[in-house]
Amino acid sequence: MDAGSIAFGVAATALVLFMTPGLAFFYGGLVRAKSVISMMMMSFGSLGLIGVLWILYGYNMSAVDSPFAFAGNPFSDFGLAGLAAGETANTDFVGVAYGSTFAIITVALISGAIADRAKFGAWMLFAGVFATLGYFPIAAWVWGGGWIYSLGDMMGLPGVIDYAGGTAVHINAGAAALALAFVLGKRVGFAKGSHKPHNVPFVLLGAAILWFGWFGFNVGAEWLNEMGNAGLITINTIGATAAAVLAWLVVEKIKDGKPTAVGAASGAVSGLVAITPACANLTPGWALLLGVIAGAVCAIAIELKFKLGFDDSLDVVGIHLVGGLIGTLYLGFFATDTGLFLGGGIGQLIVQLIAALGAMVYAFIVAFVVGFAIEKTIGFRVKSEDELAGVDSIVHGEDAYAYEIEKV
Template sequence: MAPAITLAAEAPKLSAANTGFMLICSALVLIMTPGLAFFYGGMVRVKSTLNMLMMSFISMGIITILWVLYGFSLAFGEHNGLIGWNSDWFGMGHVGLTALWPGYTIPVFVFMVFQMMFAIITPALISGALADRVKFSAWCLFITLWATIVYVPVAHWVWGADGWAFKLGVIDFAGGTAVHINAGAAALGVILVIGKRVGFKKDPMRPHSLPLVMLGAGLLWFGWFGFNAGSWLGNDDGVGALMFVNTQVATAAAMLAWLAYEKIRHGAFTTLGAASGAVAGLVAITPSGGAVSPLGAIAVGAIAGVACAAAVGLKFRFGYDDSLDVVGVHMVGGIIGSLLIGFFATGKGQSTATGVFYGDHTWTQLWKQCAGVGAVLAYSLIVSAVLAFLLDKTIGMRVTEDEEISGIDQAEHAESAYDFSGTGGGVLGSAAHAPALAAAQTRKVDA
C-alpha cells in the first residue's frame, strides 16, 4: 500500500477506471463492519445482541471523524519510522480534488477513504472478545484512544513509505499485522485486565441466532474482496486479480479444514464452524495473498482452518474469556498468514521476495515476517492492556454484575433486540392469551 518510486517522465495520470474501482472497494470494506456486527450479534445471547451491534456501528462514527482530523496524516504522512505527519492532510482541507496518491493513479481522497474503512473495522474486531460486560461509554473512549495510540502508529510501521517494517521488507498485503494481529492482541490485553463474564465456563453461552452469524459471515466474505484485492490500489498488472482469486481459494480451504477438524474432534459439521472457518481463511490470506500462488493459498487456508479451530479452545485451558474467539481466529490467523509468507512466497506476485519452499534457503523473508509479527503483537497487547487498566481505574470499564446478569442491552441502551410482548397487535397481544405469552417468554434463548 505504500507509494511506488516513479520517475518524473513516468508521472502517472488520474485513472477513472482505477479511481472507480477503488471507490467500489472502499464501499465493500465499509459493508464488512455491519457484516461483523451481524456476525458477532448472532453469536451472543439475546440480552447482548444490540450492544454487540452498537459496538461495531459506533466505530463507523468515531473513527471516521478522527481519521479525517488527524489519523490519516499520522498514519501515512512521512516523518520517521515510528509515526508520520503531513500538516496538509489535517482535516483534509488542503488536498486538491485531483491530487494523486504518490506513484499511483488514484486521488489522495480515494486512498484516504479506502484506508479509513480499514481503520473503522479494526477496533470493531476487538469488541467480540468483550461481549456482555463493557460499558458503552468506556468502549467509545477506548476505541478513540486505541485507534490514536495503537492502530495509527502500527499502520505507519507497516504501510507508511518510511515505516520501519515497510523499509525492513515485512510483507503485509492488506492487514495481517496492522489489522488482525493488532486487533487480536489488543483483545487479549483488554480481557486480561477486565476479567471474565459472570458464569464463564459454568453457564451456557451459546449463539442465539446462527442465521445472523451466517449472514454476517457472508457479508464479510463478500466485502473482503474489496479489502484484499483493493489493497493493490489498481488493476494494471494482475496482482489484484491474483489476490482476488487467492481470497476465494483460501477461504474455501479454511472452511473445509475447520469443518473436517470439527467432525473428527466433536463429531458434527456445525454452521458456526463453517462461518468461523471462512473468517479464519479470510484473515490468513489477507497478508499473504499477493505473495503466494493459488496452490499456496489452499495451503495457507487449510493450515489456518485447523490451527484456528484448535486455538479457540485455548481460552478454556488457560482461563481467559475471549467471548467470540477474536484471539483464536484473528490473532492466531493473522500470525499464521503472516509467517507462512516466509514459506510460500513465490517471488512472482507483489514482489520478488521468495519463501523457504521457493529458494530462500537463508530464511530471510521468514525472519522479517517474525520481526513484524512480534513487534505488532507485543506493542498492541501491552499498550491495549495499559489503556484498559487506566480506563478501568478511572471511569470503569465494566457494567455492574447485576446489569450483566439482567442484560447489557437494557442497561446500556434501554432497548431489546426482540419484542416478545406482542404489542404490535398479534395474537399474543391480548390478555386472553397471557398464558401463551408466558410460555413464549420461557422459550427465549437468553441463557
C-alpha cells in the same frame, strides 16, 4: 488516473466499509439475545468515531518521513484542508476513504473479546484512544514508510510482506483483544458451553458479508497498481477461505462429533484472516494449503481460552491473532520467489517474524494500559447484576426482540 480505476477504488472502499456491518451481524449472532444490540453497537460506534478521527488526523498519522518515526504529525493537515486544495485531490481522497475502512474494522474487531459485559461509553473512549495510539502508528509502520515497511532494507533482507493487513489489522486487533479480555475479566458463569450463540443465521449472514467485502479488502489496493495482481488475489481469497471452511469442519467433526454452521462461518473468517497478508504473494495451490492450516489450527486455538483461563468471548484471539500470525509467518516459507521453500533463504521468515512480534507486543501493551486506565477511572465493565439482566436494556434501553402478547 483513468475513471475506471477511480471507480474500482470507490467500489472497493464501499465493500470494505460494508464489512463492519457484516462483523456486527457475525458478532451479534454469537452473543446472548440480551446483548445483541450492545454487540452490534460497538461495531457501529467504531464506524462513526474512527471514520471521523481518520479524516481529522488519523490519515496524517499513517505515513512517516523516516523509518525511525513513531507516526506522522496528526496536525500536519488537520481535517485534510490542504489535501482538498491539491491538484490530485480527486484520487487522493479515494485513497483516504479506502484507508479509513481498514482503521474502522480493525478497532471494531477488538470488541468481540469483551461481549456481554462492556459499557458503551467506555468502549468508545477506548476505541478512540487505541485508534490514535495503536492503529494509526502501526499503519504507518507497515504501509506508510515506517520501520516494518523499511525492515528488509535496513537488514539487507527481503522486505516484509503484508499486502492487506496481517500485522496492521489482524495481529494488531487480536493482541488488543487479548489485553482487554484480561482487563475486563471473565463473564459471569464463564465455562465451556455456557454462552451459546442466540442467532446462528445472523452468524452465517455476517460471515457471508465479510467474505463478500473481503474482495475489496484484498483486491482493493490494486486500483493503484493497474490491477496487475487482481486475478491472483481474487482466486487466492476464494481458495484459502474455502479450504479453511473444510478444514475447520473436519476438525470440529473429529473433536466434537458434529460439524456446525458456526464452525463453517468461523472457518471462513479464519481463512480470510490468514490470506490477507499473503494474497498477492502465493500461487493458488499454496493458498489452498494456507487455508487448510489456518482452518485446522484456529479451530483448535479457540479452545485455549478455556485451558488458559481468559474469556475472549467471540474468539478474536483464536481466529484473528492466530490466523494473522499463521498468514504472516507462512510467507516466510512459501512466498513466491522469496520463501524459504521456494527459492529464497531464511531472510523472509526473519523479517516476517520480527514484524509480527513487534506489532503484537506493541498492540497488547497499548490496549492493556488504555483499558486498565479506563477500568480504574470511569469503569469499563458493567455490574454483574446488569450483565445478568442484559446489557441491551441497561446500557441502550432497547431490546433486540420485542414480543407483544395480545390481551384477550
